[in-house]
Amino acid sequence: MEFKTEYEFSLPRGYVDGDGNLHREGVMRLANAKDEIVPLNDLRVQRNRAYLIIVLLSRVVTRLGSISDVNTGMIENLFASDLRFLEEMYNRINEDEATVTVACPECGSKFEREFGRLGES
Numbered sequence: 365m366e367f368k369t370e371y372e373f374s375l376p377r378g379y380v381d382g383d384g385n386l387h388r389e390g391v392m393r394l395a396n397a398k399d400e401i402v403p404l405n406d407l408r409v410q411r412n413r414a415y416l417i418i419v420l421l422s423r424v425v426t427r428l429g430s431i432s433d434v435n436t437g438m439i440e441n442l443f444a445s446d447l448r449f450l451e452e453m454y455n456r457i458n459e460d461e462a463t464v465t466v467a468c469p470e471c472g473s474k475f476e477r478e479f480g481r482l483g484e485s
Contacts, residue, residue, distance in 0.1 A: 369394045370426070371457050373450070377443040379428055387429025392421075392450070395458050399423045408436075421450050 370393045378388035403409050403419035422436045431438070439447070467474045 371453070373453055375442075375446040376449055377446050379431075379438060379442055379446065381429075381431070385429070387431060390428040391426045392424050392453060392457065393426050395420070395424050395454070417447070417451050417454075421447075421454065424454065425450065 370391050373390050373392060375388045375390065378386045380386055399420060402423070403416055406415070406419050408415045409419055418436050418439045421439045422434055425434045425439070426432065428434050428438065439450075442450070
């Protein structure tokens with residue numbers, strides 16, 4: 365089984381750049397520890413905690429249409445529905461869930477078992 369680190373998406377509305385071009389297709393990568401720590405030192409986040417998702421998404425969205433240098437200004441100018449979409453996608457792909465293959469001790473049948481978030485039973 366291949367470990368997936370990048371996920372393609374299509375925004376509900378799309379990002380309109382300065383030239384009026386619409387960008388809907390994009391790629392988001394899995395976040396690493398640095399992606400979640402570095403924004404906490406950003407003055408914009410320290411002044412307004414709601415800005416955290418803007419900085420975070422600008423780090424993990426690696427492509428938006430033909431644009432491969434995604435920045436906070438672009439994320440700030442997304443339509444609200446697109447921002448919500450990306451925030452939900454971020455949460456979904458970075459969940460603390462794990463899937464492992466286990467075998468039944470009685471019959472030996474193998475199957476996938478999904479474990480919930482850390483700390484859940």
